[in-house]
Amino acid sequence: MLSSQQKQLLxxxxxxxxxxxxxxxxxxxxxxxxxxxxxxxxxxYPLDRLATMxxxxxxxxxxxxxxxxxxxxxxxISENESGIVTFMHINNSLVLITITLQKNALGLLLAxxxxxxxxxxxxx
Numbered sequence: 649m650l651s652s653q654q655k656q657l658l659x660x661x662x663x664x665x666x667x668x669x670x671x672x673x674x675x676x677x678x679x680x681x682x683x684x685x686x687x688x689x690x691x692x693y694p695l696d697r698l699a700t701m702x703x704x705x706x707x708x709x710x711x712x713x714x715x716x717x718x719x720x721x722x723x724x725i726s727e728n729e730s731g732i733v734t735f736m737h738i739n740n741s742l743v744l745i746t747i748t749l750q751k752n753a754l755g756l757l758l759a760x761x762x763x764x765x766x767x768x769x770x771x772x
Contacts (some may be wrong), residue, residue: 650685654772657685661768665746666690669760671753673731675739675746676769677768678703685742693747702735702745709735724762725754738765739772 662675669762674689687695697761708722710769723736731749735758738744746761 654696655686656769658768659688661764662686665760665764671748671754671756672760673747673749674684675744675761675764676702678740678743678745680707680743689747691749698745704741706737706743707734709717722759725758725761726753727751733759734761736761736765736770742768742772 658677662677665675666672673691673694674687674695676686676687676689676695676699679685680703682700682703684696684699690697705724706721709724713719713721721737723734726733726735731747731751732754736744736748744761744765745766746757748757
């Protein structure tokens with residue numbers, strides 16, 4: 649379980665992520681078992697439910713890549729009619745989920761999200 653200081657650190661990192669990335673409309677950190685730890689958003693999303701689904705999706709990605717002997721799952725991308733959602737590991741116990749409504753922003757979304765995940769991992 650994360651301490652309140654660690655959760656505040658994650659919230660601050662998410663706020664900075666959104667401040668530095670206009671294309672990201674929401675970002676959250678969840679545990680691998682689906683508990684929402686931190687979030688920051690520009691638009692109202694049901695992030696509690698997304699936290700649960702995101703952790704399940706990352707678990708499925710980990711299982712698929714292990715079954716195929718392709719190493720660890722770096723991220724999962726959901727490209728949709730109205731935007732993109734990415735899911736990536738911060739460490740063995742946390743997942744970063746980011747959302748954009750810009751359909752052409754996959755590269756930026758991945759670049760900003762990976763950088764944020766790496767910074768979070770180093771800070772924890």
